[in-house]
Amino acid sequence: MPQVIFVHPDGRQDAIEIAVGASVMQGATQHGIEEILAECGGNAMCATCHVYVDDEQIGRLVPMSENEDALLDGTAAERQPTSRLACQIEVTPALDGLLVRLPDRQT
Amino acid sequence: MITPQVEPRDIRQAPSSAPVSDVDPFSDAFFEDPHPIHEALREAGPVVYLAKWNVFAVARYAEVHAVLNDPATFCSSRGVGLSDFAKETPWRPPSLILEADPPAHTRTRAVLSRVLSPAVMKQIRDGFAAAADATVDEIVARGRIDGIADVAEAYPLSVFPDAVGLKAEGRENLLPYAGLVFNAFGPPNALRQSAIERSAPHQAYVQAQCQRESLRPGGFGACVHAHVDSGEITDAEAPLLVRSLLSAGLDTTVNGIGAALYCLARFPHEWERLRDDPGLARNAFEEAVRFESPVQTFFRTTTRPVELGGVAIGEGEKVLMFLGAANRDPRRWENPERYDITRRTSGHVGFGSGIHMCVGQLVARLEGEVLLSALARKARSITVSGPVKRRYNNTLRGLESLPLAIEGA
Known part of the structure; x- marks a missing residue:
């Protein structure tokens, strides 16, 4: 299974294997990554699964939808050019090794 | 109560292999204590x-x-x-969002999503928090209160109608109208029939408030109408979308906040944890929504023959979803009967799931969070101080009265 690396705000890293077809959010919540709240359960409505994708890797992702773009304007932690919602990143074999940084707050 | 096999009955269509139950989920007995019946239904199949x-x-x-x-x-x-709209005339013009399918739903849903977006919540947050502090200051000063009338109703009424942009007159129609809407999802029982019989003044009020000229500029209602100007919705659609805010935006949060108060008053250990860390307020509210499921049920209608859980269901069949039962299904939740304010609640279906998931969920969470946070900071104890009375509604689960004694911190 592809691996996704989560970097906590304190610098700790967790490498997690996530099934192809699942979202990065689903992988994170199943493995107890506490910084990912996902209050809406993955329906792209709440912006509480905000992550910062590694600068070098943002180009690996499918571009975001208009809806995700609008939701990111409401994140609790500051929006950056590499901000994405983890529920909208579907894991594929090509994303193996993806590194995402977790914000210090989601609400 | 649950029979394992199909038995001869006077039913419209014998279901292929589904166990048959005599349960009436729209009866007073069910409203009083749904949990054992939920369990029996889950176990039946x-x-x-x-x-x-x-x-x-x-x-x-x-x-x-x-x-x-x-x-x-x-x-x-x-x-x-x-009620199947393909066979019966709806009691009111159907909702353009709740009672719609893609692609029509996609367009109207996008408008309400933007009106109630995370970015908008940031703008209203401070005002909602200040109002929560004021509500809690007042109840702490009084000491003995009714948690429903004085908090669960009073707080949302102090923020939501203003946020929508409603004028001051006539707001007493809002809760009766919402009660009517949620009773009307039920079967033609006394609750539904009497609510509809008494509905004319409430419907007239709501229809008038949904018009553009009735709504204060800058409020949620005016923001809906502004999407007419950008061509996303028509003049005729905008008032119906404002109606959705008034139908579903108030009574739901009333029952959500009521659920949270009832939980915290019943489970003192969780109340102490909340006092120790008011930062848990948002999850304490979310867990109350899972635990009590203020919106208990919704129906869908099959568009084709389908097999679900090994049961063949024909086209045009109504399927009732027990959201409250799903939220306490031990197949999904550890210790589901426990109210735990640090539980990972993500995935509960108290707000639904999928394309129709509550479009106002962010407003509900904001109200719940700031109210419980104020309570955790300003009150030392919260205890039930009299007989608790349940309110009966075909869809909403909540209380009529929750006498509480509150001590200041």
Whole structure:
């Protein structure tokens, strides 16, 4: 299974294997990554699964939808050019090794 | 109560292999204590047939979640109550969002999503928090209060109608109108019939408030109408979308906040944890929504023959989803009967799931969070101080009265 690396705000890293077809959010919540709240359960409505994708890797992702773009304007932690919602990143074999940084707050 | 096999009955269509149940989920006995019946329905099978109303029903998390997330098969445009709009005239013009399917739903949903977006919540947050502080200051000063009238109703009424942009006159119609809407999803029982019989003044009030000229500039209502100017919705659609805010935006949060107060008053250990860390307020509210499920049920209608949980269901069948039962399904939740304010609640279906998931969920969470946070900071104890009375509604689970004694911190 592809691996996704989560970097906590304190610098700790967790490498997690996530099934192809699942979202990065689903992988994170199943493995107890506490910084990912996902209050809406993955329906792209709440912006509480905000992550910062590694600068070098943002180009690996499918571009975001208009809806995700609008939701990111409401994140609790500051929006950056590499901000994405983890529920909208579907894991594929090509994303193996993806590194995402977790914000210090989601609400 | 639950029979394992199909028995000869006077039912419209014998279900293929679903266990048949005599349970009436719209009866006073059910409203008083749904949990043992939920358990029996979950244990009976993934899909059951309710002979009383001739509908299929799902009470396990997996099937409830599956139905919610397959809107092409389980549609909403034939009504999300028992009444099938393909066979009966709806009691009011159908909702353009709740009672609609893609692609029509996609467009109207996008408008309300933007009106109630995370970015908008940032703008209203401070005002909602200040109002919560004021509500809690007042109840702490009084000491003995009714948690429903004085908090669960008073707080949302102090923020939501203003946020929508409603004028001051006539707001007493809002809760009766919402009660009517949620009773009307139920079967033609006394609750539904009497609510509809008394509905004329409330309907007239709501219809008038939904017009552009009635709504204060800058409020949610005016923001809906502004999307007419950008061509996303028509003049005729905007008032109906404002109506959705008034139908579903108030009574739901009233019952959500009421649920949270009732939980915190009943489970002193969780109240102490909240006092120790008021930062848990938001999750304490979310867990109350899972635990009590203020919106208990919704229906869908099948658009084609489908097999669900091994049961064949024909086209045009109503399927009742027990959201409250799914939220306590031990197949999905550890210790589901426990109110735990640090539980990972993500995935509960108290706000639904999928394309129809509550569009106002962010407003609900904001109200719940700031109210519980104020309570945790300003009160030392909160205890039930008198007889608790349940309010009966075909869809909403909540209380009529919750006498509370509150000590200041």
